[in-house]
Structures are given as structure tokens and as C-alpha cells.
Amino acid sequence: MFKLNRSSDVSSARLGTVQTPHGDLATPFFMPIATKGAVKTLSTFDIERLGSPVLLSNTYHLYLRPGTEVVARFGGLHRFMSWDGALLTDSGGYQVFSLAKTRKITEDGATFASHIDGSQHLLTPESSVGIQQVIGSDIVMVLDECTPPDATDDYLKASVDRTTRWARRSKEAFDTGRGTSNNPGAQLFGIVQGGTDDALRVVHATELVGIGFDGYAIGGLSVGEPFEDACRVVSALDTALPADAPRYFMGGAKPHEIVEYVRRGIDMFDCVLPTRNARHGQLYRFVHDDVSRPDFYETVQITNERFKDDTRPLAKAGDDPVALELSRYSYAYLRHLFTIEEVLGQRLATLMNVRFYLRLMERIRASIADGRL
Amino acid sequence: MFKLNRSSDVSSARLGTVQTPHGDLATPFFMPIATKGAVKTLSTFDIERLGSPVLLSNTYHLYLRPGTEVVARFGGLHRFMSWDGALLTDSGGYQVFSLAKTRKITEDGATFASHIDGSQHLLTPESSVGIQQVIGSDIVMVLDECTPPDATDDYLKASVDRTTRWARRSKEAFDTGRGTSNNPGAQLFGIVQGGTDDALRVVHATELVGIGFDGYAIGGLSVGEPFEDACRVVSALDTALPADAPRYFMGGAKPHEIVEYVRRGIDMFDCVLPTRNARHGQLYRFVHDDVSRPDFYETVQITNERFKDDTRPLAKAGDDPVALELSRYSYAYLRHLFTIEEVLGQRLATLMNVRFYLRLMERIRASIADGRL
Numbered sequence: 161m162f163k164l165n166r167s168s169d170v171s172s173a174r175l176g177t178v179q180t181p182h183g184d185l186a187t188p189f190f191m192p193i194a195t196k197g198a199v200k201t202l203s204t205f206d207i208e209r210l211g212s213p214v215l216l217s218n219t220y221h222l223y224l225r226p227g228t229e230v231v232a233r234f235g236g237l238h239r240f241m242s243w244d245g246a247l248l249t250d251s252g253g254y255q256v257f258s259l260a261k262t263r264k265i266t267e268d269g270a271t272f273a274s275h276i277d278g279s280q281h282l283l284t285p286e287s288s289v290g291i292q293q294v295i296g297s298d299i300v301m302v303l304d305e306c307t308p309p310d311a312t313d314d315y316l317k318a319s320v321d322r323t324t325r326w327a328r329r330s331k332e333a334f335d336t337g338r339g340t341s342n343n344p345g346a347q348l349f350g351i352v353q354g355g356t357d358d359a360l361r362v363v364h365a366t367e368l369v370g371i372g373f374d375g376y377a378i379g380g381l382s383v384g385e386p387f388e389d390a391c392r393v394v395s396a397l398d399t400a401l402p403a404d405a406p407r408y409f410m411g412g413a414k415p416h417e418i419v420e421y422v423r424r425g426i427d428m429f430d431c432v433l434p435t436r437n438a439r440h441g442q443l444y445r446f447v448h449d450d451v452s453r454p455d456f457y458e459t460v461q462i463t464n465e466r467f468k469d470d471t472r473p474l475a476k477a478g479d480d481p482v483a484l485e486l487s488r489y490s491y492a493y494l495r496h497l498f499t500i501e502e503v504l505g506q507r508l509a510t511l512m513n514v515r516f517y518l519r520l521m522e523r524i525r526a527s528i529a530d531g532r533l
Numbered sequence: 534m535f536k537l538n539r540s541s542d543v544s545s546a547r548l549g550t551v552q553t554p555h556g557d558l559a560t561p562f563f564m565p566i567a568t569k570g571a572v573k574t575l576s577t578f579d580i581e582r583l584g585s586p587v588l589l590s591n592t593y594h595l596y597l598r599p600g601t602e603v604v605a606r607f608g609g610l611h612r613f614m615s616w617d618g619a620l621l622t623d624s625g626g627y628q629v630f631s632l633a634k635t636r637k638i639t640e641d642g643a644t645f646a647s648h649i650d651g652s653q654h655l656l657t658p659e660s661s662v663g664i665q666q667v668i669g670s671d672i673v674m675v676l677d678e679c680t681p682p683d684a685t686d687d688y689l690k691a692s693v694d695r696t697t698r699w700a701r702r703s704k705e706a707f708d709t710g711r712g713t714s715n716n717p718g719a720q721l722f723g724i725v726q727g728g729t730d731d732a733l734r735v736v737h738a739t740e741l742v743g744i745g746f747d748g749y750a751i752g753g754l755s756v757g758e759p760f761e762d763a764c765r766v767v768s769a770l771d772t773a774l775p776a777d778a779p780r781y782f783m784g785g786a787k788p789h790e791i792v793e794y795v796r797r798g799i800d801m802f803d804c805v806l807p808t809r810n811a812r813h814g815q816l817y818r819f820v821h822d823d824v825s826r827p828d829f830y831e832t833v834q835i836t837n838e839r840f841k842d843d844t845r846p847l848a849k850a851g852d853d854p855v856a857l858e859l860s861r862y863s864y865a866y867l868r869h870l871f872t873i874e875e876v877l878g879q880r881l882a883t884l885m886n887v888r889f890y891l892r893l894m895e896r897i898r899a900s901i902a903d904g905r906l
Contacts, residue, residue: 196869196873196875197866197869198870198873198875198877200875200876200877201876201877201880202877203858203861203862203877203880203881204861205858205861221873225869225872225873226841226865226868226869226872229842230841230842230865230869233842233844233865234844234863234865240863240865240866240869241866242861242862242866468599468603469602469603469606471606471607485576485578488576488577488578488615489576489614489615490607490613492599492603492606492607492613493570493613493614493615495599496569496570496598496599496603496613497571499598499599500569500571500594500598502569502571502573503573503574503876503879503880504571504573504574504575504576506876507574507576507876507880508576
């Protein structure tokens, strides 16, 4: 399922391939977020034009709307959203902790009240895997508890132990359900928790590796802790995690942070920043081609007065169809669209920012290949 | 500028061509509305894929935002919004009466307070034409007063007389400004007012024809009057307006109304319904190919429960690229997008409805050609 093609001589960066029933994914890669079955403002036709081979979606959201039955009616999310590329689904664990109105954790699972209508639901390791097998994800994530940054040491330890037991149950459910799943070729990833406690992180990783997963995610970071702490945890896990399995940093990060995590051995990323910031008019732009430089990019606010009559195009007309479309429109036009609150502006900005993140990953892979990273 | 290619034997319907510096427009045609320089949720790349050769934009809105200076900086709206097709701009008269916070009409023009920030502005026949010449519209509209449905006979008469004087001033300004305009090949349309008073309408049309315009619009309808009254006015104007100039019904209409106006000699239409209704989840669908039947279409509300697991595609995969894109997505997926309030849903619905109106016009032209209409 994972081929390690090259390890860097100057860092822990790696080049590899995650093989899925819906295509091969060259690592390190970034997954645009289609939380509820759509990348906000974009269609899957747009994603194809952008050239992303993979999307991330979310069990919690899809379970609530449109509901598992509707997804089942289509034989899975791929057909429901018309997407032939790979899909990774988060287990819903993070959303139960970040979105649900109320929640209660027991050994069985997480009981929560829907953020939409307050209705009560129980998410267990087994039901989360079951929903993801109806969704037909190519990469299924185990249910975990995402501990808050201010958790006590005792709570953290008890939570990590429970997450290990949940991971074991997830794997059993995954294997049992494979035959009737909408994607028998799917793979299952474990999620390492443990806050910013390096030792606990390594213990947890070792336990998960003992159970055996197709890949390993690092959860519970990018939740407010200092960037240095996250880097330290990732470095500590670099040796604890097997070299022949992909590593996925969940829920982060800014462009320069991605480069740092890649240096520490991470292969997979997702992040709401490019899409969310786009909708608020914040755009990412390359300043230098060399992404190993700390100052390789900038962000600009399109609503700024200085763009009022900026006739420069939003992209250079290149080979890819999205650049060709963006090259038709100026910064001044995009600013106008934001000024009149026209959603076409959010859409063009989203195309720009997702394209930036995808090109960032291309440049990272090229930099690893030529020995700079 | 206008070639009348065929007149129907069974009605006053006509087939013709409006020639503009940005392409020939086969009549009868429909203009999607890009009020503020964008068809809501769509880019001009989308409009090209939809196959519309013409868009409508608006002087009042563009004058306020982004402002004439910004449009001038781009050499006109075509380049600002990246649109190589034809553009018609409304004069701003209607918006002064429908949107502005306060307004005062004098012989000079209309003083109004911006609906955005309350700032005071004066729009005159000369300034409206001047702005449209900066915009570089292919079809410029004269400034008129759109009288309310409850206007008294005396007010109506006085208003129409003033609109005639404004039309004369507009033509003089148009001819004077042509040389320095951003579109020297533009044409100027007069606007017939007169409420639902047939006799006054005919008098006004005759006066405008005396001044001489490239085309004639019928304004002040679709403002709340009964459909029968609008039909009667249009019929009365059929003989009053010259056969060798295009006739434009402003601000209407529903699909079956368009067919009726075409039967009465109308060549050009615009309407917010397909785009506005799309954003509220109301979709137009053909029930019969024959648009001369009164029951040739239906509207459906996509948020309706019955679409919850409707796997049928939003369009048959056809030759045109938009149908190909729409054919990938189901009614159930579109309903889901509206349920989660995802703007991609508004966008797909807008593509569907604009495509419906454009196909309606195609079918109308085919029906005139084969003698059914």
C-alpha cells in the first residue's frame, strides 16, 4: 500500500507512493478538505482541473447530513459526489470534541448532541469504521479522542490508553466489515495521541505499531500548542514510526510549517487554511521558487485598497486549465468581487489557494528529489 | 446593425441578427444578468461554456462600484471582467427608482442617494451615456424614468414627455462621445414608457422613432401589472415600432411569458428569475420539446424531500461542456448541497437555470424557423 521511493540525505524527508483503489498518491501530498462532500465553492470537476488526486471528507458530517442511508443508496461517497480520485475520511472523533453541543466519553464510545439539531448520537470505534465502509473511503481513520491542550497528565494517559483500545476494536471491525464494505481495497490508519508529551507519544505509537496499521496519523496537534512543541513531537515520532508506512499530520498546517514537518518525516497533510482563508480574501503567493527558504511565500488581503486598479492577472497562463482560467482575471476584478460580496470571488480565491498548496507539495517533492530538502 | 431574416406567418415572431463589435446575436435572445460585472456565482469562463453570446450589466451599479475610474483603467468592462462577447448596459434609470434610498427627478436628471452609503449623486442623460461609453457597452440604453404602476395619468404623460427629451439629449451625447468612447461601434437604444396606456405608449414610440435609435426597448413593464396588460402593450407597439430595428422587452419574464412576447414581435430579453431562483433552489425543467405548448416546462424546488435519494443526473450528458459537468451530479447531491448551505449548490443550480433559458431561446428560434411559432 506504501512504497518508500527515496529518503533525503539532509533531513528525514521522504518520497513515496500511497497506493489506493482510486489511484496512486505521490508523497508528500496535501488533501483539500471536502468536509461535507464538497470542497467549499468547488465541484469535483474543478478539483480534477486543479489536479489533486485525493480529497478528505468527514464521517461526523456525512453521518448527520445527508446520512449514511443516502450515501449507501449511491454505493458510497465517490459516486454521490462524483469523484474518481482517492478519499480519506476522518473518523469523526475530532468533530465530536470540537463541534458537538455536548459529549460524553465512555469505554463504549462518544455520546454527543448534534451541532445541527441537538439530537443524541453514539459514535463507537465500530460504528465509525462501519460508516466509513459505507462511504467507501480509500483511507479509513480509527476513532480517537483528541485531547485538549490543557489536559492533565493523568487524563492524557488514561485517554491514550482508551484510544489504543478503540484502535484495536477499530481494526477488528475494519477486518470484519471489509467483505461487505463499499471499498474492500481500503486501508486503515491508526492515530497517535499524547498531547505534547514526547514520551507518551512514543509509547502510544509503539502500541499502535504493535496492533499494525497501514499508516499512522499524528492527531491532537495544531490545536493551539506552540509550533516548536509540534515539531518536537513529530521529530520524536520519526524514529518510533516504521519507515515503510505513511505518516499523516492531521489538521495542519501553514505552508512553512508543512515544509518543517516534511523535514521531520511527514508524508500527508490536510488543512482548512487555504480554503477558509480564501473565503475571507486572504491569498497565498510564492515569493521564491525554493521552498526550503523560510521566506518562500507571502499572504495578501485582496480587499486591500492597493489592489483597486491592479491590472495584473491572478495567475500566469500556464499549462494547467485552472491557471488559464485565473489568468483571465485581475487582482482589481477579484477585489471588486469581494467588495460586492459576490461568491465568484470566494470561488476564484479558493482555486488560487488550493492551487498554491498543490504547487507547494509539487515543489517540496522536487526539492526532496534534488537533495535540497 | 440589425438584419431581419424572417417573419413568422402565424404570429408577429421574427428571426434576425443584432450585429455588434463583439459578435452577432441571433434573435430572439436572452441576456444573462451580470449586474455588477459578474453573473452571480459564475465566471465569464462559465458563460462561454454555457454558450451565451451576450451579457447584461448595469450602469448604476458599476458607477458606484468599482467606479468609472477603475473600469476606465481597464479600457472598459469587457477587459475588466474578461468577456469577449457582447455587452448591453442598462442606463441606471430603473435602479435609481428601485434601489436608491432617496431620489428627486428634475429636468436635468435624477439626483439620488446611493443604496450602499447614502452618498448623493446626479445621473443625467449625458452622464449615463458617458459612463456607458467608458464601460464600452455594445448596446447603450438611454436614461428614462420608469414610472410606477400606480402613477396618475397626468404624471405618466409628463414623465413620458421628459423621457422623450432625455432620449434626445442621450442621442446627442452618444454621437458626441462616440469618438472618445471605449467602443466606437456601439449602438444606442431608446426606451418606450407609458405604463399600461396603449395610446400613450404608441405616441411615445412614434416620438422615439422620430429621433431615431438603433433599437427600441419597452420599459416599465413586469413591475406588477397583470400579464394581459403587458401583452396588450406589446401588441400595440408591434405596429408602432419599425420592423427593421430590434425590440427589447426589459426586465422580464417567465419562460411562457417570453414565448408570448416573442409571438408579439419581441427580439431581446433579460430577466433575474433564472439566476435568482437558482440561488433559492428553484429549478426550471422542460416537460415538452415544443415550446409553443403552454405547458412546456415546470419548476421544482430542489430542497424538497422527494429529491433526497434521487440518483438521476442534473442533465443528460450532451455535446455542451456544461451539460457534461451537470450530468456528473445527481438531484440528491444538489439537494444535499442546498441542505448544508454550500454555495456550490447555488452555482450548479445557476448553471442549470441559465442553460434552461438559453435552450428555451434556441427552441423558440427553431420553432419560428419551422413555422410553429
